[in-house]
Amino acid sequence: MVHQLDRAQARRIAVRAQLLAAPRPTDLLTVVRQLTLVQIDPTAAVAPSADLVCWSRLGSSYRPEHLRQALEEDRTLFEHKAMVRPMDDLGLFLAAMAQWPDHERHREWLRANESFRRDVLDLLGRTGPLLSRDIPDTCAAPWPSSGWTNNRNVTQMLEFLVLRGEIAVAGRQGRQRRWDVAERVYPAGVPVVPLEQARRLRDERRLRALGIARERATAVPGEPAEVGDAGEPAVIEGVPGVWRVDPEALGQPFAGRTALLSPFDRLVHDRVRLADLFEYEYVLEMYKPKASRRWGYFALPILHDDRLVGKVDATADRRRGTLTVHAVHEDVPFTPAVTGAVRDELHDLASWLSLAVEGLR
Incomplete structure (x- = not known):
């Protein structure tokens, strides 16, 4: 069955899925679980983006310290790849972490710097959490790049280790991340969802957060915009192509704000x-x-x-x-x-x- 929607119906599905309809949600964890992610960006011309996103949903009952507490004390949320995510979703990322890196250049650099990797892990294990500036550069082979990462060896190693799931962001000091070994940030015993199953579940979670989306979409930085074969097919009047819609979002009442x-x-x-x-x-x-x-x-x-x-x-x-x-x-x-x-x-x-x-x- 292909669902037939007009633009107004599609928009309302999208707005409701993003918790921007009335009434407002009342709980930060509920918001992040539904959105699946809140992007972190340092620009604060009005307020940091993560805080603005939460305020847009929760209103003035939300305070930035609520986000810090959830990330740094309660550990109900975690930061990964510049996104705040619900800790409930950690198991969907562990299989990919275990297989990273998938590029030979990254594997070669890690092999050449195995002693550097051990130095970072040992230091964080003894004294973490630490800022990157507090971690000595003991690399054997500097990171080569034509961009700003050239010879930024500590930063590069930390980015690699968090992608491997060996360390995690424990919190922030201003805009600077504080790093620690993963076992002191992530809860113990989280089941690892196999890679292909995790990808399917993440597509389904993404579709519930978006309400309606393309099966295949133009690549965007960070989180993908496409949802694979999650949900059910739909066409939107006046818009070419086939979409995927969250079936639970169909036929729901809408009150805007x-x-x-x-x-x-x-x-x-x-x-x-x-x-x-x-x-x-x-x-x-x-x-x-x-x-x-x-x-x-x-x-x-x-x-x-x-x-x-x-x-x-x-x-x-x-x-x-x-x-x-x-x-x-x-x-x-x-x-x-x-x-x-x-x-x-x-x-x-x-x-x-x-x-x-x-x-x-």
Whole structure:
């Protein structure tokens, strides 16, 4: 059976799956379990992206210390490859960790630096958790690269060891990761899900988080945007190709709300899907020269009900104590109700940040 959907139905499935419909969820762990991941990015023009994603779902009841506690004390979440994930999902990654690396260049470098690897593991075992700067470089063969990783041997070894599951991120000191041996971060006795089964389960988890997605999608950095044969096939009126839909998401009631989103939010992360479902154009412009920007350095997409209706160009100036709103860009003309809802969200965002709104007209 191929499900027949129109764009509005597909959008509502996507918004509900990402916990951006009403009512709001009330628990951080519930949010991360449903989303499967929250991306970490150091940019904090308004707030760190992981915190913005959680605030967009939970509202001002969420505090950044809740995320730190879950990661560093309760260990209900873990950080892996710049993503916060539920510890419940750890078993889905252990088989891939055990088989890494799959590139000969990486294997050769690890073989040449076996004594360096042992030095790092022994030091962390005795005195961890540590920052990378506290770990001596005892490499026998420096890491060669034409990019910024050239000769950054400690950083490279740590990245390799976390991908192998031998060490883990124990927490953060500011933006710097603190590293420790995996057995002091990950719980003991986690069952290892075989590799192919784990891939299927991760596809299913990803589809539940997205609601609707392509079987095969354009490659994006980090987490894949495609879901394989998870779920059931669907076609969307006016959109070419076959999609996969979470069958449990079909026919569910929908109540929309207004939300300001991080540019790294999973609802907008896949720009092709974004255009297909929401007919919405978005580019993160922080890497563009100021004169070339249309919407702003770290413009926040605006969700209203099941539509993405604009962008907010805002900056948190903590020295002055203000959330400065440079512009509210309307992709479609705002009704008075939308204008009021966006203003309310901006005031809520400022209050959450303990800042005063400036520049909002």
